[in-house]
Amino acid sequence: MRYLVVFAQAHNDFRLPELCSVAELHAFTIDFYGTCDPTRPYMVLDLAEEAHAQILARRCILVKSVYEYYADGSSYDQLHELTRANRGQWEKYIPDTSFRFNVTAYNHKIPQSRQRCVVESFAYMGFLGKIDMKHPDIVLACFEEYLDRHETTRAKYDGDGDFIHLYFGKLLEEGSARSLISKFDVKKRAYFGNTSMEAEVSLLMANQSLASPGKFIYDPFMGTGSMAYPTAHFGAFVFGSDIDGRQMRGKGNPPGVLRAAAQYGIDSRIVDLCTFDVTNHPLRCGGLFDAIVTDPPYGVRAGAKRIGRKQELSPARMESYMEHRQNPQPDDQPYIPPTKPYELSSLVADLVLLARYLLKCGGRLVFFLPTVTEDYSELDVHQFLCEGMEVVGNSLQDFGSWGRRLITIKKVTDIQNAAPILHDRDSSASDLDHTPAHQHFRDKYFQGFKQRSA
Amino acid sequence: MVRLITHNLLACHAKGCTSNNFPLRFENARVELREAEFNGDFLQGFLPKIEWNALVDTAKQLGDTSLPPEQPEMTDDEFLKNLHHVLMEIHVEEGVMICPNCSRNYPISNGIPNMLLADYEIA
Structure with missing residues (x-):
């Protein structure tokens, strides 16, 4: 089964080691699909079982959510073509499943009007269930990934549509391990x-x-x-x-x-x-x-620190130190040995x-x-x-x-x-x-x- | 704290004290019993590391005689339960641990043993 992992935007360099550690702990393997670039927020990977994807969502601190993968591509034509080809994965939801459709972007904000256009472009899927924004049976999501353009000045929505990649899938599970960050604050x-x-x-x-x-x-x-x-x-x-x-x-x-x-x-x-x-x-x-x-x-x-002295004591001082150590007085503070860096x-x-x-x-x-x-x-x-x-x-x-x-x-x-x-x-x-x-x-x-x- | 699992791992490490330096003998021990969660795999994994005679003797000294004098080859539930209690649930909160060889004292306060050596005691 193929899954789309959406990462939290933090600690890029820790993403792959964490995925691999959690997989090793639970004795399963991850096959990374395509170019696996941990600096990007979306990663597509193959897992033997759905349970493995759930483990990643529940244990990885850096995983924001895990989606069942339907398609990806560099243009909407590609994305739709692949979505049609993968009909077998989603046709079971056509007759009577309530759903919500999210359209979001990384490094960009898509204007509402175009969000609606994107949703409508998936009309060929022909879902007959009702749209339910609050408690849908399934959540479908389309992601547009943009290049990082911070430190450049631009108008609102400028560069809309200049995405570098697209992903589409159905929500499997929101990552639940991230809430531990607040628990252990x-x-x-x-x-x-x-x-x-x-x-x-x-x-x-x-x-x-x-x-x-x-x-x-x-x-x-x-x-x-x-x-x-x-x-x-x-x-x-x-x-x-x-x-x-x-x-x-x-x-x-x-x-x-x-x-x-x-x-x-x-x-x-x-x-x-x-x-x-x-x-x-x-x-x-x-x-x-x-x-x-x-x-x-x-x-x-x-x-x-480690036990020892930065400078050795002179023989005379060492002698009086040892004598004092061997004849402790009742009002002595608890002994703390000398340390050195x-x-x-x-x-x-x-x-x-x-x-x-x-x-x-x-x-x-x-x-x-x-x-x-x-x-x-x-x-x-x-x-x-x-x-x-x-x-x-x-x-x-x-x-x-x-x-x-x-x-x-x-x-x-x-x-x-x-x-x-x-x-x-x-x-x-x-x-x-x-x-x-x-x-x-x-x-x-x-x-x-x-x-x-x- | 200072559970017997820890006690079973601590030896006197002062300079020159290399034989007969284990187990440390408790003196003036104030014992508390506290429930701990049972994990059979953890106990099984730790079994090969245990110095059995030291554990049985120390438990006896602190008033627990539930362990057999010889380490059994087969482990059953009852044995693991007793082992769990002895290793994990007997805490020495205050007192002193004394090396049987060189008589060095290691004091315990608020459940934390002070195993620090002085600068002239390190090898």
């Missing part, structure tokens, strides 16, 4: 912080992680739990850790993350929250998780190694990589891969001079590697022949991406 959340991830993107990440009932998913930079809520909403059990427990706790009891989870009715799926440094973690074995979904701190709002390119390389250890075979690592648009190259991503880890998605969210890439990596090996030892590496020493654009991202960000490395 950070502003309405019981607990959030200044680094909480926006709802739409966190939902996209949850889909990339193939979250579903019975899965075990880990966020090693849990923070205020933005990734946990959508993944748990889709049924997964979530385990979270953070080097700074205050982020997960917030003020009061129960901890902030649990309060927000309770608001969404998913608190029982937050398995546990632990305070530890992921580079020195207490997990006794690997192969545990179906996915690792995380938004690592990249230094602009909050910098990543964790440079982004080291963090990312460690994250991939750690994911290979902690994931089950076939499990996915999903995370955001901030990067400098002008300096980014494919090599940046391939450099931090290791054997057994493969990129299955790399979508850019473009902010101009910088952007962030949603990287999805799949563990393709069933060899259980030993736990990686994530030693400090000196990121300034350049033993690598390639310097990734995301290295020292924080510094580049605050320099306004101007200073090119000499």
Whole structure:
């Protein structure tokens, strides 16, 4: 069966990975028809069953609606010819089906008079049922796609009819996953912080992680739990850790993350929250998780930290520090170990190694990589891969001079590697022949991406 | 929180503490029982990862004796129900976890364990 998918106008680069992830999760395949250009808002695809199209409409955040495909073409003559040829698909609606006919355009507004002309041009279909604008049995829709003409001044309706393509179909299902964006709106959340991830993107990440009932998913930079809520909403059990427990706790009891989870009715799926440094973690074995979904701190709002000191203490100070540690006084504040910055390119390389250890075979690592648009190259991503880890998605969210890439990596090996030892590496020493654009991202960000490395 | 599923995964990771560092022993544990949703597939998937003796002993310590001393080869509904209860529904909200080898303490407050090492404890 052939279907027409209408996308929401956001995150173009995420459309294909999301469709493919949802298809993989539900074990069906998508055959893309014709030139499949994810920057365009309409996509025609072939699916084995109608149920598959319904799954896409119910699970994909970026799908606005799904139509049963009747025809497409670059002119109305072509469109009508194909519609006539596909009579078998719609003739069952001729005798007694109430209907509504929508004519809409992308990047354009069609004047009402011509909308009526378009509807009338389909008169040969000969539908005998009554027209019902409110509660029709079926909705037919004709879409005109125009080129993007913003930043040009033009009269109202100017260029009407200069469409680049036409699509025609019958509504199968409105996308229902988009309403989750409002459900998970950070502003309405019981607990959030200044680094909480926006709802739409966190939902996209949850889909990339193939979250579903019975899965075990880990966020090693849990923070205020933005990734946990959508993944748990889709049924997964979530385990979270953070080097700074205050982020997960917030003020009061129960901890902030649990309060927000309770608001969404998913608190029982937050398995546990632990305070530890992921580079020195207490997990006794690997192969545990179906996915690792995380938004690592990249230094602009909050910098990543690991246990250690920026500068070693002098022997005398070290001695008094140790003495104090071994003889704690009753009025001591709870001990907080010293931390030092964790440079982004080291963090990312460690994250991939750690994911290979902690994931089950076939499990996915999903995370955001901030990067400098002008300096980014494919090599940046391939450099931090290791054997057994493969990129299955790399979508850019473009902010101009910088952007962030949603990287999805799949563990393709069933060899259980030993736990990686994530030693400090000196990121300034350049033993690598390639310097990734995301290295020292924080510094580049605050320099306004101007200073090119000499 | 600090469910026994998590407890069954946590080992002492202080520098030099590499043997007999699991399971951590609960002390002054304040236990709460909270209902959790049952998922058989999740439990089946997690079974091969469980250190069985540690789970049975810890459950016993916290007053639950529903698990058999040996991990059964065949799993039936009743067994999975008990396993679900032990792994997912027993929460230690306050207390300390102590390493059987080096006696390092890991405190639990508001259900969140602090597993952070000090700078001189990392390998």
